[in-house]
Amino acid sequence: MSMAFQQALDNVTRVRGVRGAMLVAGEDGLIVAEALMEGVRGNAVAALAASLQKRFRQAMEAAAVGMPHFLHLQGEGGTLIIVPAPDGVLVVAVGTPDMNVGLVRLEMLRAAESIS
Amino acid sequence: MASDIKVMSAELARDPQSVVFLELGEALRRRGQLEAATGVVLGGLEHHPEVAEGHDLYARLLVDAGDFMRAQQVWSGVLERSPRHLGAHKGLGFLAFRENDLETALEHLELALAADPADQSVVRGLQTVRDAAAEAEVETAAETAAAVEELAGEDHIFAGLEGAEHGLLLVDDRGRVLGGRLLGAHGVDASDAVAAFLAGAAQEAERTAGMLGLGKWQWLVAEGPEGNVYVTPPTAETLLLIQRDRSVPSGRLAMLAERAGDLARQWLEGQQL
Numbered sequence: 001m002s003m004a005f006q007q008a009l010d011n012v013t014r015v016r017g018v019r020g021a022m023l024v025a026g027e028d029g030l031i032v033a034e035a036l037m038e039g040v041r042g043n044a045v046a047a048l049a050a051s052l053q054k055r056f057r058q059a060m061e062a063a064a065v066g067m068p069h070f071l072h073l074q075g076e077g078g079t080l081i082i083v084p085a086p087d088g089v090l091v092v093a094v095g096t097p098d099m100n101v102g103l104v105r106l107e108m109l110r111a112a113e114s115i116s
Numbered sequence: 117m118a119s120d121i122k123v124m125s126a127e128l129a130r131d132p133q134s135v136v137f138l139e140l141g142e143a144l145r146r147r148g149q150l151e152a153a154t155g156v157v158l159g160g161l162e163h164h165p166e167v168a169e170g171h172d173l174y175a176r177l178l179v180d181a182g183d184f185m186r187a188q189q190v191w192s193g194v195l196e197r198s199p200r201h202l203g204a205h206k207g208l209g210f211l212a213f214r215e216n217d218l219e220t221a222l223e224h225l226e227l228a229l230a231a232d233p234a235d236q237s238v239v240r241g242l243q244t245v246r247d248a249a250a251e252a253e254v255e256t257a258a259e260t261a262a263a264v265e266e267l268a269g270e271d272h273i274f275a276g277l278e279g280a281e282h283g284l285l286l287v288d289d290r291g292r293v294l295g296g297r298l299l300g301a302h303g304v305d306a307s308d309a310v311a312a313f314l315a316g317a318a319q320e321a322e323r324t325a326g327m328l329g330l331g332k333w334q335w336l337v338a339e340g341p342e343g344n345v346y347v348t349p350p351t352a353e354t355l356l357l358i359q360r361d362r363s364v365p366s367g368r369l370a371m372l373a374e375r376a377g378d379l380a381r382q383w384l385e386g387q388q389l
Contacts, residue, residue, distance in 0.1 A: 041328070048324040055320045056338050056345075059313035063359050064301035065343035072337045072366075073321055075330030094328060 002033075008111035009035035012091070015107060017099025019078075023115065024050055024090040032089055040094060045080075049092040053082050070109075072101065081105065085112035121147075128156070133163045141173050150180050168194050172203035184211055202231040206238060209245070218249045273383040274376055283359040286350075286380050291315030295383065298359055310357065318347065318355045335373065337366045344369060350377040351384060 005023055012021035013035045020036035022045065029050030034042050053071060060068050071082040079099055083091040091108045124140040137160025144153035154177050161170045171194045178187035188211050194204040209224035225242040232238065273295035274280035284296040291312040300306030325333035335348035339362070346358045346369040358373050 044327050048320075048327060052317070052320045052324050055313070055317035056336070059310055059317050059357075060338055060340050060345055062300060062306050062309040062313050063298055063343070063345060063357075064306060065340035065345060065359060068338040068340050068345075070337075070339040073325060073330070074334045074336070075325040075328075075332060076334060077329060077331030078325075080324065080328065080330060094330075 004114060005033040006035070008091075008114045009033060012093050012104060012107045012111055013037075015095075015100055015103045017079075017096040018104060019094050019096065020045070021091070021093045021108075021111075022046060023085075023111075024092050026050055026053060026084060026088045026090045045092060045094055049080065049082050049090055052080075053084060053090060070105065081108060083108040083112050086116040089115060091115075128160075132159070135160070135164060135167065137164075138167070138169055138173060141170075141177075145173070145177055145180065150177055153177055154181075166197075168198045168201055169203070172201065172207070175204070175207055179207070179210075184214070187211065200227070200231045202228050202235065202238075205231065206235075206241070209241060213241075213245055213248075218245055218252060221245045222249060274379055277376055277379065278372065279358070279360065284376055285310060285314075285357040285359075286383075287311040287314055287355050287357070289315060289318070289353050289355070294354065295380075298357065314347065314355055314357055318349065321347075335370070337369065339366070346370065346373050348373050348377060350380040354380065354384065356380055 009021045009023065012018060020034070020040040022034040022036065022042060023032040024030065024046040025032055029047040031042055031046045036042050052073065053068065056068055056071060060066065067084070069084060073080040074097070076097065078097055079095045079101065081093045081101065081104055085091060091111045093104055093108060095104065121140065121143050124136050124143065127136050128134055128140060137156050141153045141157040141160065144156060154174070157170055157174045157177060161167070161174065164170060171190050175187040175190040178190065188208065191204040191207045194201050198204070205224045205228035209221045209228060212221035212224060222242070222245050225238055225245060228235065228238045229242060272280065273286060274284045277284065280296065282297060282299040285298045285307055286294040286296050288294055291314065293307050293311045297305060298307045298310050321333045321336050325331065335346060338345045343359055343361045344364065344366060346366065348356050350356050356373060356377055358369055358376060360369060
């Protein structure tokens with residue numbers, strides 16, 4: 001894994017409440033890089049994030065708001081955030097329901113910029 | 117004028133088959149002597165039933181006398197013999213306009229104009245009818261819009277909510293629109309397409325939340341270059357989508373979603389009664 005990728009992910013996981021961050025190939029949902037806490041199922045997160053992003057991309061294109069550049073799924077017990085990078089890679093983070101979404105968002109956008 | 121009438125009357129007395137009956141009839145009509153004019157014209161037509169101008173003049177006399185139905189019959193007869201007859205098209209155009217049949221009036225006056233493009237009375241008549249037709253079209257459009265508005269308001273789920281007409285959509289879990297409306301590019305209604313994709317996307321959200329141990333999914337925000345979308349399930353079988361431009365922050369979308377969700381639940385309960 002390149003240092004740049006690892007650094008980008010570390011900056012995301014440093015935010016309180018983040019349980020893991022990863023870079024995922026948007027087309028096939030395979031892991032490119034990861035920084036996960038124990039118990040987080042990386043392969044499942046990668047595959048599901050890619051699929052979710054693809055599904056919402058279709059809905060948003062139909063609604064004429066363009067390709068999504070930030071997705072935030074809120075569950076009762078946790079949060080999933082996806083930020084597509086320009087080259088088709090997704091920056092994905094999972095965390096607790098109360099994680100600082102604003103800060104995570106900033107770090108994920110930076111990560112997306114740094115890897116493209 | 118009076119002397120002309122005397123001269124023409126004398127000529128017609130000498131020769132009852134003379135075509136001077138046309139000029140004489142017209143002169144008498146202009147003087148308001150409708151009865152005399154009608155007698156002259158009918159007399160002339162007995163000798164010259166093929167003269168279309170005579171029938172045209174007779175029809176105008178009928179109009180002067182208020183017998184519009186008979187005038188229409190006479191002009192229609194003229195057109196059977198002479199389909200491009202200027203006077204008959206003008207007359208029928210006038211009668212149609214009088215009956216507010218603007219389409220027929222336009223048709224006849226346009227044919228009249230084709231028969232004589234220099235006839236200023238036709239040009240003016242055509243303009244009058246076109247103005248009336250345009251006015252009628254505007255009125256019809258306004259009435260239709262009002263009717264649609266009224267119908268839409270009758271069972272509008274999100275009535276009174278900001279953006280209810282273009283950025284709120286309630287769909288069932290099979291991708292069918294239940295209420296609201298979403299406008300896509302160029303103001304085209306994109307409700308059905310978005311509903312179809314949204315149902316699949318929501319299933320994916322549910323699956324993702326479940327498999328990743330995030331618990332029951334509550335909502336999803338997606339930000340795009342042209343706007344933001346907020347999706348939440350107000351009930352287990354439905355999805356609510358709110359779309360706004362990027363100036364509306366996601367926190368406000370959440371507040372709006374809460375109110376829209378309450379309305380959706382009330383409406384759904386009402387449907388089950």
